[in-house]
Amino acid sequence: MTTRIVELRRGILKKNDELAAGLRDRYTAAGVLVLNLVSSPGTGKTAFLEWTLRELKARGARVAALVGDLETDNDARRLASSGAPVRQINTHGICHLDAEMIGKHLQDWEGAELGALDYLFIENVGNLVCPSSYDLGEKIRVALLSVTEGEDKPLKYPTMFNSADAAVITKMDIAVPCGFDRETALKNVNEIRPGIRIFETSAKTGAGMNEWLEYLEEQRALRG
Amino acid sequence: MHELSIVSSIVESVTESLEAYPGARVKEVRLRVGALAAVVRESLDFCYGIATEGTPLEGSILVVNVLPVVMHCEPCGQDVELDSLQSFRCPRCGEPCYDMRQGRELEIEAIEIDEIDAVEEKK
Numbered sequence: 001m002t003t004r005i006v007e008l009r010r011g012i013l014k015k016n017d018e019l020a021a022g023l024r025d026r027y028t029a030a031g032v033l034v035l036n037l038v039s040s041p042g043t044g045k046t047a048f049l050e051w052t053l054r055e056l057k058a059r060g061a062r063v064a065a066l067v068g069d070l071e072t073d074n075d076a077r078r079l080a081s082s083g084a085p086v087r088q089i090n091t092h093g094i095c096h097l098d099a100e101m102i103g104k105h106l107q108d109w110e111g112a113e114l115g116a117l118d119y120l121f122i123e124n125v126g127n128l129v130c131p132s133s134y135d136l137g138e139k140i141r142v143a144l145l146s147v148t149e150g151e152d153k154p155l156k157y158p159t160m161f162n163s164a165d166a167a168v169i170t171k172m173d174i175a176v177p178c179g180f181d182r183e184t185a186l187k188n189v190n191e192i193r194p195g196i197r198i199f200e201t202s203a204k205t206g207a208g209m210n211e212w213l214e215y216l217e218e219q220r221a222l223r224g
Numbered sequence: 225m226h227e228l229s230i231v232s233s234i235v236e237s238v239t240e241s242l243e244a245y246p247g248a249r250v251k252e253v254r255l256r257v258g259a260l261a262a263v264v265r266e267s268l269d270f271c272y273g274i275a276t277e278g279t280p281l282e283g284s285i286l287v288v289n290v291l292p293v294v295m296h297c298e299p300c301g302q303d304v305e306l307d308s309l310q311s312f313r314c315p316r317c318g319e320p321c322y323d324m325r326q327g328r329e330l331e332i333e334a335i336e337i338d339e340i341d342a343v344e345e346k347k
Contacts, residue, residue, distance in 0.1 A: 002339045003251070008241055008332045012233045012255075095226055130226035132262045133330065158309040159262040163328075191311045194320030 016134055019099035023106075023137030030114035033220040034122065036136050038160060039144035040153075041126030044170040046075045047203040048144065049123055053082035055213055056119060064112040066105055067123040068097040075123065085112035096130040097122065099137060118220060128157040139165075140219060145189075146170045147180035154188045161192040166199070168212070173202040227267040230330070231275040238335055242280055245339055250284040252336035258291045258329040259309060293327035 011017060027034045037045050049065060056063045064085040067075045076088035087105050089097060102122065106114065114120070122138065124131045143164035145153050148171060154161040161167065167189050175182065182200075189198055197215060201208035234253060242248055257263050265288060276282045293306040297314035303325050304314050312321050 002341055003336060004245075004339055005334050005336050006241065006245070007334045008237070009334075010237055010241075010332045012230055012237070012330045012332060014237075015233070094229070129262050133226065155310050159260045162260060162309075162312065162324075190320075191313070192309075194312055194322055 013133060016099050019103060020135035020137040023099055023102060024139075026114060027120070027137060027139070030117070032114050032117040032120050033140070033216070034120045034136075034138045035140045035142055035216075036122045036124060036131075036138035037142050037144060038124045038128065038131045038164070039126060039146075040128050040149060043126070043144045043146040043149065044203060045123050045126070045144055046078055048168065048170055048201065049121055050079055050082055051203040051206070051209060052121070052212070052216075053079060053084045055209065056216070057083055059213070061118045062116060063119045063121070064109075064117050065121040065123060066097075066102065068101070068125045070094075070125065079123075085109065087112075091125060095125055095127050096134050097124050097136060098134045102136050119216065128153075128160045132160040132163045142166045142168055144168045144170055145185070147172060147175040147178045147185075151181050151185040151188055154185075154192045158192045161189060164193060164196060166197045166215070167193070168199045168201055170201055170203065172200050172207055173205045226262075227264060228271045228275065230263065231268065231271040234272075234332060235275050235279055235281055237332060238281055239279060241335070242337070245337060247340040248280065248337040250281045250335055250337050252285045252287055253281065254287045254289065254333045254335070256289050256291055256329045256331050256333045258327040259293050260324075260327040261330045263330065289333065291326055291329055294325045295321035296323040296325055297321050298323075 039045050053063050053065060065079050066087050066089055067079060068089045068091060069075055070091055070093055073088040076086045079086040089101050089105050122136055141164050143161050186198060199208055199212045201212060238253060272286045294303050295306060297304045299317050299319050300314055304316060307315050314321055
């Protein structure tokens, strides 16, 4: 018996990273801006996305969404009311979306071929831990946080907030009754991800949504 | 809780690399895990026992080398190690840091294996 040390230096999520790189190339070639929306369950990703899809569509943009949940197609049905093509991904117990699931659900999607889209939104499974490790090839990762969750959420989940490209605070319409400390929340997001763009929004009243749409349009103009 | 998928990837990856060493048993698997890799040590160990059962990795030890977050501080002109994950500011000058140099690693560094010697194999 001989004991030997074999150097491997191999990324554990290499397979996902490679698939994600392939998706990123496809998105770029098709000229579609892809965003990955991450948050805890109940932050209001679906309401926020529903609003975003409807407004972008009204502005003449071609949009589509993939939505991840463990079970049910409730969210897909809600989002489809915007008139945009929507596909539900059921992970059946898996706590995150991965690049393989995205690739599979992009296949044979009539009316939502990548080349026929301006924006593709991916609503991840509600979870602030695991989705941070799985690249979906997105250009922009958006971390959402609602006023009911507590201002210290970014401090509790630095892995996610630090990996985000933009942050969205949702449900601003109920900030006052919730005793939401806006200054502290903004400061905490900035401690974890200095300089990140933060949008304070309400899908109910539409507050802050124009700024968000302008950001999307700017980012799309930059793509490539 | 995606530690089970991580551990399954480790088993797959290590088993693949064992093809060059037929009959070898794994004694130790060494990982490099960044402090921001979103991996919980306890869950990793728990899942490791389950996922390695009946594989050449069964009974092996998982060694996790945790790497601190290293950011590049522009004003200081050097790489600095963060003391905590509660603030992405330079511990020297207090300015915010934007450029991460280490902290998201999630990789298998090396494995320690027991190889069956040619002579032994003939017995």
